Amino acid sequence: MRTVNTFHSSRYVFNSGISSDALPLVSALEMLLDIPSQPRAFSYLTDSIMARCVYSILNMDESRVTYEQVSRIITHDRSNFTQDSSSIEAINVYYALQTAENRLTEPLTTELISDIHAELTKNLDKPEPGVYRKMSAQCEDKAFISNYSPPASALDINFLMKHLTEWLTCAETAGLSPLMKGLLIHLHLKKIQPFVSVNGKTAKIAEIFMMRRHGLNALPFLLQEVYAQNRDEYYSSVAKFYETSDISAFAEFVSRRLILSIGQGTRTNLSYIRQNSVEKYLAGLLHDKELISRQHDFLMMLYKTGTSFSYEDMLLKKPFTNYYGKVSRTTAARDIKKFLDMGLIEESEKGYVFNAKFLSI
Template sequence: MLKPRYQITHLILDHLTKISAAREVIINAPLVPKWELDLRREALIRSAHASTSIEGNSLSYEEVSNLEIGREVTAFGKDRQEVLNYFDALKYLDKLIMVEKITNKDILKLHKMITTKTLDNPEYSGKYRHGNQYVIVGNRFTGEITYKPPATREVPELMEDFLDFINEIDFKKLNPVLVAGIVHYEFVRIHPFIDGNGRTARILATYILLKSGFDTKRFFALDDFYNSDRPGYYAALKTVNSTKRELTEWLEYFCEGVDVSLEAVRKKIMLLTGGKSRDMGFNQIALGEKHMKIVEYVRKNASVTNKKVRELLNVSNKTAYQVLETLCKYNVLAKRGGGRNVFYILE
């Protein structure tokens, strides 16, 4: 059974306190749906751009943003596919967090989504290393070997322990941020795949923050912090002694990343709302997933009709009308045209 070793230092405690305070501001901010949608989209793009950039992807933030809305970009080799794959994996987490327990099958599916059409050998996609396969971790620029993962024969048992740890966690007893940091490191340590381990580890850290209910708004991108400080990121991972596996320094760095990322979102929200919160008597407009789905569709396609809403949500004409009227009531959408030619655009 995986039993992580670490100490709660003053630095970790300080970061966790700041994280909690920033999270409260974010949760209680009276954001209008358009702002909320924009913040979610920005976090999605930043995560995909940063996590793939860490691994050497050359696409700019603007190019990744264009890919997210379906625009074509000129990209070399596998760069475009890597980003599209990462978008798919991030969106798949919405389904994965609804499952009671995560399994090896889920991990393999995530890896396959992340690496499809990007590996030199396609057979490695969605499969743990096995047989005589082995990996070494090194600096792609200097050729220096920085880490030798456990032997391939140990992977099955290590992954079982890893999954048991995740599935048995009580988030009331262990802070989700610490759990995410532990999961991130442990997956990198095991290195169960020939390639794509870093991206999968970062996806799993995000999964923990979503599954635990910590990141309910999905406004921040932790990967952005790593990408802005790649030397620090790799140095922090290397602080964990391969024998003793004491995680304190790594967790200090990981908590700093969450702290910095949430603080950036908090500042942005304070600017958008003028510092207002629900505690001050300002109401937050709460829209369900079906409403957000329609808003997202309009953002990408400029307008929507009642017929299209029925198709997208698989609902009746009456329900589609109610959804659209709710969005108009909150000044999210505006009605245009008349009779059979009615359509809706963003307000």
């Protein structure tokens, strides 16, 4: 935790701690994110991910632009949009995301945050793109959060932005997960509200930058859909952060919603991981001569097809006779006993089946 005394506002707290109530959900999500993923497992989430991200960021502000329009807009050059403000806002979000994406090798700096803001306000009637505000301001989220006022003076804003970027790149926060680093930059940018306008969009794209820079792939983009689809809960959690400087409520909200969102993909991904593990394990048994080729190939067939079999099936029915049609009845019986002893097959109501749980803890 870092507490600083501002010049004209109250004390400001930078705190990365998580309450014991929120920790189980946050830890569960972070554990899921550490599991190696097969891209095909999450294809239902990642298709058209950039268009969906742009649309979701715009949708948080109840933009008039539709998803179909966003999908078309981001395929064109920015110079094609000069009149319609909704189209300009959409292409600006896209270009701001590209700016963040192109600078993933750089550390988080106040300059990068200003550059993101400048992209978001380009060709719009917004004051001083990329420049901190020099006057007091109402909370941008006043429609949802009525009892918070951001730091008022330019001196405090500069001071807090410098501390924020230093804090998120120092030893104290080095061990935080990519998820937590992203959520922290998001919430603190919203709370400091350094610019005259579009602080919320700036915060979300800075969040994507931090998560992407520190190793997350699709999730930072998907998270923007979570915010847009759960707007009331989002602002309620933000309000708690404004009041307490405690990220716990927001982190718990994000973790719960993301676990639900990626559940299908996680189950599919785990099945791919299990398949890879089974194949490698059986290949290892073959390499170590604990299995011979016939036994290995038979077990792989059982695993991939989910077929059940009996002793008689091995000797009389296809596809089992492809492996045991030319061996003695004694050899078939001996192999069944061997597979049972090794835990590779188990008995079921329909006969013997591959034991898909043999690698489980």
